[in-house]
Amino acid sequence: MPLPNLEAVAEKIRRAPRLTILTGAGVSAASGVPTFRGEQGLWRQFRPEDLANIEAFRRDPVLVWEWYAWRRERTATCQPNVAHEVLARWSQRKGCAVVTQNVDDLHIRAGTRHLTRLHGSLWELRCASAARHGAGRAGSNRASCEHSWRDERVPLPEIPPRCPRCGELARPDIVWFGETLRQEDVKAATAAARCDLFITAGTSALVHPAAGLVHEARRAGAVTVEINPEATPVSSVVDHVLAGPAEEILPALDLLSRS
Numbered sequence: 001m002p003l004p005n006l007e008a009v010a011e012k013i014r015r016a017p018r019l020t021i022l023t024g025a026g027v028s029a030a031s032g033v034p035t036f037r038g039e040q041g042l043w044r045q046f047r048p049e050d051l052a053n054i055e056a057f058r059r060d061p062v063l064v065w066e067w068y069a070w071r072r073e074r075t076a077t078c079q080p081n082v083a084h085e086v087l088a089r090w091s092q093r094k095g096c097a098v099v100t101q102n103v104d105d106l107h108i109r110a111g112t113r114h115l116t117r118l119h120g121s122l123w124e125l126r127c128a129s130a131a132r133h134g135a136g137r138a139g140s141n142r143a144s145c146e147h148s149w150r151d152e153r154v155p156l157p158e159i160p161p162r163c164p165r166c167g168e169l170a171r172p173d174i175v176w177f178g179e180t181l182r183q184e185d186v187k188a189a190t191a192a193a194r195c196d197l198f199i200t201a202g203t204s205a206l207v208h209p210a211a212g213l214v215h216e217a218r219r220a221g222a223v224t225v226e227i228n229p230e231a232t233p234v235s236s237v238v239d240h241v242l243a244g245p246a247e248e249i250l251p252a253l254d255l256l257s258r259s
């Protein structure tokens, strides 16, 4: 691995009072969770963008739920890998925050603290009545049901699942393309971007606003690092590119930063 700057980044990890790591699907690739842009990311002939949106759900909730059922099934047997473990260890330290775009909850299972999940979770559902009646998440329709719950059953007993409170369709509690992120998550992620060292790992840096966090971190004066085997739109922006898999680079950084 041509990584002359590994030692320099490890030194920064050792010294940075505020460290933030933004993760994407690549961090879970070694756990066997397919990324969206990889070969295995495709399900039947569909692109994720064509299924993860409210129009697709309104048109064909069974199709969208079959895709999520497939993803839940694939993810249920996956275990956190060493990249998750290193981040969980770093998260114990004061001033460290982890922000993820992943919906697999592997960071939680690895024991990560101070975690912001920007895009929700495969394992959480919410009543779709507000969405189906055209109201936003906060619900302009005051009568709409706002129930949300966790359901880790694989397989789900019913497709599409229904809201246990009102009987309407349920949807994954996931931020779909074209939807806005939860205000409290954006606030937490923006606060986390104001740090001394910002590491983005395993994300194609295409999905905003998550991809914008590295720019915010730069503006706030942070040293920025990208960990990804492939070049992305932020590769030319960050201070250090560590071109390799997260499950190799993060343990190497962890070891060096402790020596």
Ligand SMILES: NC(=O)c1ccc[n+]([C@@H]2O[C@H](COP(=O)([O-])OP(=O)(O)OC[C@H]3O[C@@H](n4cnc5c(N)ncnc54)[C@H](O)[C@@H]3O)[C@@H](O)[C@H]2O)c1
Pocket (backbone or CB within 6 Å): 023, 024, 025, 026, 027, 028, 029, 030, 033, 034, 035, 036, 037, 038, 101, 102, 103, 104, 105, 119, 201, 202, 203, 204, 205, 206, 207, 227, 228, 229, 230, 232, 244, 245, 246, 247
């Ligand atoms: N695990 C999950 O929860 C999961 C899986 C697929 C997609 N998603 C969703 O995809 C959307 C955004 O995409 P994204 O940027 O997170 O993923 P993405 O699929 O767009 O990109 C994955 C990135 O990871 C890189 N990568 C692949 N293997 C890697 C490895 N071993 N180590 C480091 N990097 C590696 C790829 O080069 C690519 O740039 C998010 O909304 C997210 O919710 C989540």
Ligand SMILES: [Zn+2]
Pocket (backbone or CB within 6 Å): 127, 128, 129, 145, 146, 147, 163, 164, 165, 166, 167, 168
């Ligand atoms: Zn309901």
